[in-house]
Amino acid sequence: MYRFSRLRATAHATVPAAAYRAWLMAAMVTTVVMASLTSVATAGPKDTTDTGPIKCLTPWIMLYGEDAHQTIPGHIDSDSADWDLVQPDRDLAQPDRDLAHSDRDLAHADRIPPHIRRKIEEIHRHEIRDAEVYLSPSGRFRLLFQRDGFHAVPADDASGTGIPDYIERAAEYADYSWQRQVDEIGFVDPVGATPLTIEFRNIGTRTYGYTVRDGETTRIVVHNTFLNFPPNDDPEGNQLGALKVTIAHELKHSIQFATNRWQGDAGTIHWVEMDATMMENIVYPQVNDYYNYIGGTSGIFGNPGRSTPVAYSHVTWSLFFAEHMGMSYWVDAWEQVRRDPQIPMIRAMRRAVGSNPEMETARFRELIVRNHLWHATSGARTVDGYGFAESAAYPDAAIALIPPPVPEPYMDTGQLPTLSAAYRMLYPGMGQIGQIFVTATHDHDNLGIGVLAYRRDGTAMEWIPASASDGSATDGSGVTRGYSPFSVADVDSFLLVVANADRNSPVSYQLDVLIESIPDVVVLEQNYPNPFSEAAGNPGTTITFSMPEREYVRLSVYDVTGRKVALLMDGEEDPGRYSVPFDAKGLASGVYIYRLQAGSVRKTGKMTFLR
Structure with missing residues (x-):
């Protein structure tokens, strides 16, 4: 279903002409396509x-x-x-x-x-x-x-x-x-x-x-x-x-x-x-x-x-x-089938991308999300250098268009059948600045989300947040969350894909999208979850920090003796909010220090890992 119900300006975010025109043109194309499909569908x-x-x-x-x-x-x-x-x-x-x-x-x-x-x-x-x-x-x-x-x-x-x-x-x-x-x-x-x-x-x-x-x-x-x-x-x-x-x-x-x-x-x-x-x-x-x-x-x-x-x-x-x-x-996937003719095709494909079940799940989920991002950026929405080689010749994808400005918050719920997806396009309004913070709560970990930002300079940026277990959940549900690596002030629109990578079960989800401002100083937040436990099936945590300017960034993790156990980031980064995963699998239980250097600013935090 296409949405046109939120075309309004708010006190804190007016609609720039360019964004409105982009949405209006997309809506007109969508209306023509949907009308054509409706006439076909009702023809008997x-x-x-x-x-x-x-x-x-x-x-x-x-x-x-x-x-x-x-x-x-x-x-x-x-x-x-x-x-x-x-x-x-x-x-x-x-x-x-x-x-x-x-x-x-x-x-x-x-x-x-x-x-x-x-x-x-x-x-x-x-x-x-x-x-x-x-x-x-x-x-x-x-x-x-x-x-x-x-x-x-x-x-x-x-x-x-x-x-x-x-x-x-x-x-x-x-x-x-x-x-x-x-x-x-x-x-x-x-x-x-x-x-x-x-x-x-x-x-x-x-x-x-x-x-x-x-x-x-x-x-x-x-x-x-x-x-x-x-x-x-x-x-x-x-x-x-x-x-x-x-x-x-x-x-x-x-x-x-x-x-x-x-x-x-x-x-x-x-x-x-x-x-x-x-x-x-x-x-x-x-x-x-x-x-x-x-x-x-x-x-x-x-x-x-x-x-x-x-x-x-x-x-x-x-x-x-x-x-x-x-x-x-595909040769590897069909080799799995040759070895076991009764193997489900999706299982054969998953085995072709990962060396263990955990890697299979995470990597295949990411690939299914990217698969649908490629499909959504087809036809008139083709981006040079991204997606299918013949994307421009493919049909325009059916995308729910959310008029500018981005509702704050934008919320949606739904259920996806097996191996399927839903596409949405959102248009930031003038005065909306900061980064996108996306949270998807779902009832199994085969749901993934992906974003493609259409930048004002004609380029595009793909962002696929990682999925992580929600420590408060006991029924197999999960949460996917993260901050975008781009500022909404730099984009005309952004495509949001929610995809179900499970071959057996539909997935229910709740989607929340916020636009959060970047602080004017370097901020290092407490890692989440903390403590985190391998025994609970979650040997990973996320370290989040923000910075207002482009800086050389180094993010490291040390044990209490001062021995470096991980180097998570080391290079020039744009201003923004970053959520960096850290996997402690293989490390001993105990307290670890994470240290951020952003330009001349140095900050540290403590986290606890339980095996």
């Missing part, structure tokens, strides 16, 4: 004939229980809420197309949408007979095609080799996709002792392809012409662009099968399709066919409050990890 059910594109039939064939030749095992994710078959619309974010019901309902083939069922049954009726065979240059792929009849491929042979150009190009794309995904990135090799088969078939109106089990390996089926498919950005045209990304997509399905036989959570519909769609952009980044699927209320941009995973439309969630962590991260 879409026609479920076979006129719409189907990105990949693999999951549906798994659900159907058999392909044109044999029975194959299917896997149903009973915990997933629903399955969306997304209809593309490059002009405006498209609506959901919920052609399937719950995955539990889809356990029987008679619950598959009629037009999907018709396509699968059509595959039965039109077998490939007497197909020609062409080996790719590497010898890894065996391409089956026909020149005439129902499954005929385009006949053009500009190369004069006697083989249709379409097939020669497809063979090159298959070899290149293998080179990128297996040889360069390092995923499991799906090609065994014999070449992997790729069939070219007329699989119905605008159906891209699918992959099925074929004994101990897989077989890929690709559309025979790709004529009249949704547009893409490939410089060689839509037809070859669709051919490229489909081969990359289906090869990743073959890799998934070679990794875990499509078992467990990682073998469920949403995860396999998000993963394969991501690989389209990794292998062929110039095509951008996935742009067709990331908009509307099915995608994260239009509906960040929707739980991940969602096939196709949440592909950018996966792309975040590829761009931010590198593809080696």
Whole structure:
């Protein structure tokens, strides 16, 4: 929901013209987008004939229980809420197309949408007979095609080799996709002792392809012409662009099968399709066919409050990890799946970022917050040097706009479903000076908050406060708090993201945002909590200090003998309020001295650690 109810000036904070204009323009854009989405949402059910594109039939064939030749095992994710078959619309974010019901309902083939069922049954009726065979240059792929009849491929042979150009190009794309995904990135090799088969078939109106089990390996089926498919950005045209990304997509399905036989959570519909769609952009980044699927209320941009995973439309969630962590991260995550095919996908991803459970939790929470900060800074809100490489081409995110000035305090409560988030944009008013102090109280420690400040000089600053246990809580609840490293006087607006990194449970939270002035002298506060105890599960504390000017800062911790045990800060810092975490794990119980030097000012404090 977008908020417009607090557009008013107060006695202590008037609204500068620039801030008001920024908010007003954002509100106008938001209104147009929301009006468009509302008109889509109220238009009634879409026609479920076979006129719409189907990105990949693999999951549906798994659900159907058999392909044109044999029975194959299917896997149903009973915990997933629903399955969306997304209809593309490059002009405006498209609506959901919920052609399937719950995955539990889809356990029987008679619950598959009629037009999907018709396509699968059509595959039965039109077998490939007497197909020609062409080996790719590497010898890894065996391409089956026909020149005439129902499954005929385009006949053009500009190369004069006697083989249709379409097939020669497809063979090159298959070899290149293998080179990128297996040889360069390092995923499991799906090609065994014999070449992997790729069939070219007329699989119905605008159906891209699918992959099925074929004994101990897989077989890929690709559309025979790709004529009249949704547009893409490939410089060689839509037809070859669709051919490229489909081969990359289906090869990743073959890799998934070679990794875990499509078992467990990682073998469920949403995860396999998000993963394969991501690989389209990794292998062929110039095509951008996935742009067709990331908009509307099915995608994260239009509906960040929707739980991940969602096939196709949440592909950018996966792309975040590829761009931010590198593809080696996904290789590590899938290696966890190879070792234990039943491991939940999120657990495999967490293990790929941390060496112990505590590190996994903290690091993964931070990554989920940053993932959503990247999504929120898309489209018209893109910041140079921050976020997705293609952020400017992505849809504008759905953000609740809080008009200037920032309410003091700004308070909100809510509940987030698993692996979801909420976005807000706040606009400081003239006369509001100081730093932002954010407190989020939540009922488990997988909630994180993040802020991106849009500075007046055109740059941006990201801030993700660390989560810490609240010593007064005994029921697993937590508190995330901190002071921003920037002054609101230097920003036009700041984006606030609240994200749930838990894969199993929703999270309830209370959010409080204050703007606090910076003192005119150096102030060193008592650490919090104090005392702090490893036995209570909290070996850490936070040391907070403020300074009015830019200074060289050194913050150190000593034991009572005068031995330095930690150097927490050492360098030039801007004026402001700083909250610095200190982890005493591995130290003996006792009293410790923390010493701050800020320019010529020196201050000390005492804290007590209990093992």
